Every structure is written in C-alpha cells, then in structure tokens.
Amino acid sequence: VSQSRYFSVQAGGRIKPLYVLAKENIDFIFSQKPKMTPTLIFCKLSFLSQEDFSEKTELLFKVEHPDAKIFLGLEKQAKGVSLDILLNKEEDLRREYFARKINDGLKKEYNKLLQRMQAFMSIVNGELWTLPQVKNNEIVWEPLKLHLTSWKTNHFQQTQSLLEQYAQTYESREGTKHHLEYRYFKWKPYVFALITTLMGLLLLVLLPKAFLGISFVSLTLLIQVIAITTRVIISGRAPITNMYETVIFSGFGALIIASVLYFFKRDKIYLLAGLGYNFLTLLMSIFANNMLSPAISPLVPVLRDNFWLSTHVTTVILSYAALAVSWMLANLVILQKTFHFKTLTHYQEKAMVPLIYNAVKVGVVLLSLGVILGGVWADYSCIVTGK
Secondary structure, X not given: OOOHHHOEEEEOOEEEEHHHHHHHHHHHHEXXXXXXXXXXXXXXXXXXXXXXXXXXXXOEEOOOOHHHHHHOOOOOOOOOEEHHXXXXXXXXXXXXXXXXXXXXXXXXXXHHHHHHHHHHHHHHOOOOOEEEEXXXXXXXXXXXHHHHHHHHHOOOOOHHHHHHHHHHHHHHHHOOHHHHHHHHHHHOHHHHHHHHHHHHHHHHHHOOOOHHHHHHHHHHHHHHHHHHHHHHHHHOOOOOOOHHHHHHHHHHHHHHHHHHHHHHHOOOHHHHHHHHHHXXXXXXXXXXXXXXXXXXXXXXXXXXXXXXXXXXXHHHHHHHHHHHHHHHHHHHHHHHHHHOOHHHOOOOHHHHHHHHHHHHHHHHHHHHHHHHHHHHHHHHHHHHHOO
C-alpha cells in the first residue's frame, strides 16, 4: 500500500497518521525486524496470513530483562524472542506474571511481553487499524477486520483505491491536520538540534570569540521552537504532559535561561552550561526509547485544563531548567579543578560562586511561583468539582 502512511486512523483516543501508529507499535513490539518501513511491516502483518508473511522469521519480540530471557530459554546475549517461542510460552508467562507478588522489574517485563503480544495480535487481526466511515452524516471508525474477509475473497483487488476513498472521505470533512504529524515525526527535528548543540559547544570551547558559538545557540533555539510549536499544534496542549516532553522542554528552557544570563552577564560559561544540559536532554530523547516515548497520548482528566497546565507546570519545569544550569556550572568547576582544562583556567573558584548563585536565584524564584500557581490550581479545581 504505497500511500498508506498518510491515511488517518483513530487510536489511543485521537486521530493520527497510519505511519505514526505503525512506528509506535512496531518499535514497541520488536527488537529486530525486516529492513522495511514500519508502515510496510504494519500493512503486511494486517493483510497477510502468517504463512504468507515470508519475513516472519526476522521478527524478534523485545525482551530486556535478563531473568525474562532465562525464563524464555534464551541466552543473555539474545536480541529478542521469536513469535513461535513466545506463543508456546504464553500460558506459562501469564501464570508467572500473576503468581509474582512483588511488582519488581521482572514482573513489569512480563507485563510488557504480554502487552507486546496483545498489540501484535491486534495488528494481525485487523483490530488496531481503523477506517473512517460516514454514517448518519458523522465519521464512524470501524476496525479493518470488518472488511478483511471480503477483501481476501476478492484477492485484495482494488484495496488501494478503496483505502484512498476512505482517506479522501475523511480529509474532505475533517481536513489534513494529521499530515503535519507525519511530517513532524519524519523530520526528526531533535536530531538536528543535537548536532547544532554539539557544534555550539565545540565552537564556544575552542574559539576565543563567542560569535560563531552564539550563532549555533540561536540556530538550536530556532529548531527547538519550531519543533515544540509543531508538537503543540498537533496535540492541542502545552508540551509538558509526560516524561519525554518534560525532558525536552527542560533542556530547551535551560538554554533559554542560560542565554538570558549571558545577555546580562556577558559570560559565555552560561552558554556552555545551557548547551551542555540541552545536549544531555536531547541525547535522552533520541536514544533512551525504552524510558522516554515520543508518542502523543490523550491527557488524564486532572490535566485537562490548558491554562493552569500552561502556567503552573511550565513554570515548575523552567525552575528545574534554571537549577540544571547551576548544576552544570558546578560540574564545570569540578572538571576544572580535577583536570585543569586550559579553556576554563581563568574562571577561578571564587569567581564561579556568584555565577552559580545567579542561576540558583532564577530557579528558586520560578519554583516558588510554580508552587503558588499549583496551590491556586488546586483551589480552583476544588471549587469547580465541589470537593
């Protein structure tokens, strides 16, 4: 299905491109997969039977805990577990999960394995992919499995044109906003931000004048502003509602605060601290996929107040960012004293204390404001709910 990545689907409580749905699930389920796009793997799993899916042997389900590998009869160096082994062990896995009383890492790993199997079966059974239908002048989303039987009978003839008709029907009524999400995830803006952040760090350290380094700081901020704004447009809320967004926004906020401090104090060590922390957060967002998921999910009810979410939570995260700048400055002092870096030798320990203190002051003020706003939000919520 050549253009299926653009198709709209309803999953996880919102409308998204099929590409995003496919990538989220394929990345969650498999540690090793065929060398093809997530959309193509998703389509093959949805349309083909297990016998016809020739790349089945290349699929390995993720197993991260070493004790879980032992339970499945795998070596510790194994990249994952095959579908056949996992299906044979399914009942034993369920018994082991429910029998384990301690909610430790191993039990969580068993739960993830069961979730991966459930997600895999939802794809294979055509339950995860939904198609937009117009009924009573409203868009109704039906699972793919309702159409698979008739399509298989006709050997999938005209399937492409039928899918395109569904997509056109939806887009003519609801627009193409979901295309923006596809472009956002394909663009991978934080990879570019990581590169510009690293270039800014190197130029500030190696060159006596800060002009080129500041240029890359500005470019990094521009990329992250565009990326964060795009995510806000897609989700319709402030970009601070899960761990992934918090990490990204705290690094961005640290660079903003460091730039402001540099503007007033004219000391490039603030930029080094802001870039350093932003670099760490970008590394986490790109490579720590098991810890931080970039998926955009619906908010829990307690957070569905955009005004207070945008003020209280943003202020608190910005306070963390300012305190992170002070942490990076303190680490620079430790590095200077330990390794005697030539680029930092003229920053004496006593001269560094007020620099660190300036960042701490900003952090404390923002944190105090955030706590006050949190109290006001709690009081407002009690009044609205009557509790």
